[in-house]
Amino acid sequence: MSLLVDRRQVGVLGVQQAGKTTFLTSLIHHLRNHHPAEFPLGDGSWRVKFVSALENADGSPRFDHQKYRDQIQNRRWPTKTHAVSEYRCQLEFFGGPLHYRLENAVSLTELSLVDIPGERLADLGMAGTAYDRWSDLVLEFLDGQYEYRVESRGFVELLGAGGH
Numbered sequence: 001m002s003l004l005v006d007r008r009q010v011g012v013l014g015v016q017q018a019g020k021t022t023f024l025t026s027l028i029h030h031l032r033n034h035h036p037a038e039f040p041l042g043d044g045s046w047r048v049k050f051v052s053a054l055e056n057a058d059g060s061p062r063f064d065h066q067k068y069r070d071q072i073q074n075r076r077w078p079t080k081t082h083a084v085s086e087y088r089c090q091l092e093f094f095g096g097p098l099h100y101r102l103e104n105a106v107s108l109t110e111l112s113l114v115d116i117p118g119e120r121l122a123d124l125g126m127a128g129t130a131y132d133r134w135s136d137l138v139l140e141f142l143d144g145q146y147e148y149r150v151e152s153r154g155f156v157e158l159l160g161a162g163g164h
């Protein structure tokens with residue numbers, strides 16, 4: 001028998017208005033109030049016990065699931081996300097396949113769920129790339145697609161006129 005601490009960080013990605021905040025609000029609600037019939041996990045034999053919410057390690061903004069949940073309950077969609085936020089909690093998972101039960105009495109999971117403003121998705125291409133290289137890639141991309149080439153023509157000509 002062993003007490004496993006499984007640390008997981010999950011980011012929900014999608015364009016703006018894709019439904020990330022709504023999805024995360026629903027997921028957190030299900031994890032905090034697990035009903036296996038309404039929210040079956042794995043083969044359906046898993047049970048989740050919500051242990052506690054955790055502070056964000058670096059003081060980063062907390063995902064305000066309570067506010068979003070209240071909005072949805074009042075028949076409003078969550079307000080638009082303007083900054084990255086994170087929800088952290090500890091959960092215990094019970095059940096699962098028999099061999100898992102025999103080996104592990106309790107599995108403690110520290111879960112971090114991250115919500116982003118959808119427009120940040122466009123920034124991902126910049127990750128690990130120097131600004132000049134990223135700029136070249138964007139110009140190549142604009143040139144490589146007919147509809148983008150047409151729409152960006154004025155901008156690209158302006159760049160050329162500036163000697164760039």
Ligand SMILES: Nc1nc2c(ncn2[C@@H]2O[C@H](COP(=O)(O)OP(=O)(O)OP(=O)(O)O)[C@@H](O)[C@H]2O)c(=O)[nH]1
Binds near residue numbers: 020021116
């Ligand atoms: N029918 C339906 N519409 C949804 C659902 N979830 C979201 N929507 C619609 O999608 C819109 C955006 O939902 P959000 O959860 O705020 O989307 P988001 O991905 O967090 O958007 P950003 O914060 O802009 O990145 C809502 O205002 C609703 O109009 C859903 O489960 N069902």
Ligand SMILES: [Mg+2]
Binds near residue numbers: 020021079080117118
């Ligand atoms: Mg959002």
